[in-house]
Amino acid sequence: MKIYLSQDSAAKALGAEEVAAxxxxxxxxxxxEITLVRTGSRxxxxxxxxxxxxxxxxxxGYGPMTADGVSGLFDGSAPDxxxxxxxxxxxxxxxxxxxxxxxxxxxxxxxxxxxxxxxxLRRALEMTPEAIVEEVKASGLRGRxxxxxxxxIKWDTVRQAEGARKYIVCNADEGDSGTFxxxxxxxxxxxALIEGMVIAGLAVGATKGFVYLRSEYPDAxxxxxxxxxxxxxxxxxxxxxxxxxxxxLEVRVGAGAYVCGEETSLLNSIEGKRAVVRAKxxxxxxxxxxxxxxxxxxxxxxxTIPVIFEKGAGHYAGFGLGRSLGTMPIQIAGNVRFGxxxxxxxGMPLGRLxxxxxxxxxxxxxxxxxxxxGPLGAYLTPGQFDTPFGYEEFDREGALIGHAxxxxxxxxxxxxxxxxxxxEFCAVESCGKCTPCRIGAVxxxxxxxxxxxxxASAVPILRDLCEVMRDGSLCALGGFTPYPVLSALDHFxxxxxxxxxxxx
Numbered sequence: 043m044k045i046y047l048s049q050d051s052a053a054k055a056l057g058a059e060e061v062a063a064x065x066x067x068x069x070x071x072x073x074x075e076i077t078l079v080r081t082g083s084r085x086x087x088x089x090x091x092x093x094x095x096x097x098x099x100x101x102x103g104y105g106p107m108t109a110d111g112v113s114g115l116f117d118g119s120a121p122d123x124x125x126x127x128x129x130x131x132x133x134x135x136x137x138x139x140x141x142x143x144x145x146x147x148x149x150x151x152x153x154x155x156x157x158x159x160x161x162x163l164r165r166a167l168e169m170t171p172e173a174i175v176e177e178v179k180a181s182g183l184r185g186r187x188x189x190x191x192x193x194x195i196k197w198d199t200v201r202q203a204e205g206a207r208k209y210i211v212c213n214a215d216e217g218d219s220g221t222f223x224x225x226x227x228x229x230x231x232x233x234a235l236i237e238g239m240v241i242a243g244l245a246v247g248a249t250k251g252f253v254y255l256r257s258e259y260p261d262a263x264x265x266x267x268x269x270x271x272x273x274x275x276x277x278x279x280x281x282x283x284x285x286x287x288x289x290x291l292e293v294r295v296g297a298g299a300y301v302c303g304e305e306t307s308l309l310n311s312i313e314g315k316r317a318v319v320r321a322k323x324x325x326x327x328x329x330x331x332x333x334x335x336x337x338x339x340x341x342x343x344x345x346t347i348p349v350i351f352e353k354g355a356g357h358y359a360g361f362g363l364g365r366s367l368g369t370m371p372i373q374i375a376g377n378v379r380f381g382x383x384x385x386x387x388x389g390m391p392l393g394r395l396x397x398x399x400x401x402x403x404x405x406x407x408x409x410x411x412x413x414x415x416g417p418l419g420a421y422l423t424p425g426q427f428d429t430p431f432g433y434e435e436f437d438r439e440g441a442l443i444g445h446a447x448x449x450x451x452x453x454x455x456x457x458x459x460x461x462x463x464x465x466e467f468c469a470v471e472s473c474g475k476c477t478p479c480r481i482g483a484v485x486x487x488x489x490x491x492x493x494x495x496x497x498a499s500a501v502p503i504l505r506d507l508c509e510v511m512r513d514g515s516l517c518a519l520g521g522f523t524p525y526p527v528l529s530a531l532d533h534f535x536x537x538x539x540x541x542x543x544x545x546x
Contacts, residue, residue: 082230162351182367187340218416393427479520
């Protein structure tokens, strides 16, 4: 009997290790031979721990499983969910970046290759650096961690930059509330990230890479380090597949400062300096890590590179809409029935994601607001649910996609309190480099407290302060904090002591 069980952090938190121990104990007691494969998570968190048993090549799901229910797996009495990939939440997805996550042992190189792994790297090794970059440009891949800057343009800048040494840096400092895709990818398919970074190195002439991981992700750190060791042993790292081209990879662990998600703060941290934002120019692509030309990309951007080279840029660009091409792993959290990771082509309306895919609120109350893009993302209301999931489409609504975490709130949410949280978050997490962020956020909390005490005349002050922060901050922390505050003010003026007509 072949059994699959996730060892993802979320599954462990919900009892996966106890279920694994019970499976081994039950099999031994029955004298039954089993193969227990520990995988990443399929992303359906409400079903974790999710056990899958392979029958005639089809994996049948059981979950959420408990240690007490394991005996039913062996005697046939446990109720099943049917084929896992037919579960509606999963069947509605287009899995490219996350194609292998939940299917294979993340450290099994043979399984990785059997499901398309290393095909992209082998193809890239036969291409010139310029051709590799052009393939990335043609795919339409954009940054998956922030403003959606075209990945190929960034790579081309580094490729053409002069430098005795160049670097590839992976930003895995996943600090936004409601986001977990980076962690899930690293825990479930770390070889995809490694392969993507090697291809990036071939493209720009970099021989060294760093993955900057937050210390709050101990499982991801352990899995990635083990994967790097196996990649070195297999000749994927070092002398890349015997090609004579060198690429080495190292994990650096951060202490969890939110501002390290900003690329220049991250670079300072890797260098052993205080994590403060660097003024631009120069751009990291010109003077980045240790003053050398540096590609800084998010986990999802780099882990998507292998599938682009395996299947071709045209295949990847065939998904999406407008300038938002390919797929996006969307993280669904907050007050929802079905929370988890849902990868889909750009273009799905926000309302379908919230009401159909996420199943509406767990509380059963109407949706009041949805925050997209982390704690600094704007709040969208049901009146905006026809907005397609795309960079420019969200921008027209005064919102941003960011790392594509969506957090759902029902009608009981206090939007003034949520706006205050955004300001307080910025005040606590500011690196202190620039005045609008360092001082503006503190004053913003005070102004929101004045409004809460009944001083509605402070609302225009709050608006003016948000404009100063948006225009004057050096990084996304201070610059994006106005998004949740202003959207809360605009959509829910009565919660700030204002009449809706006056606000409109």
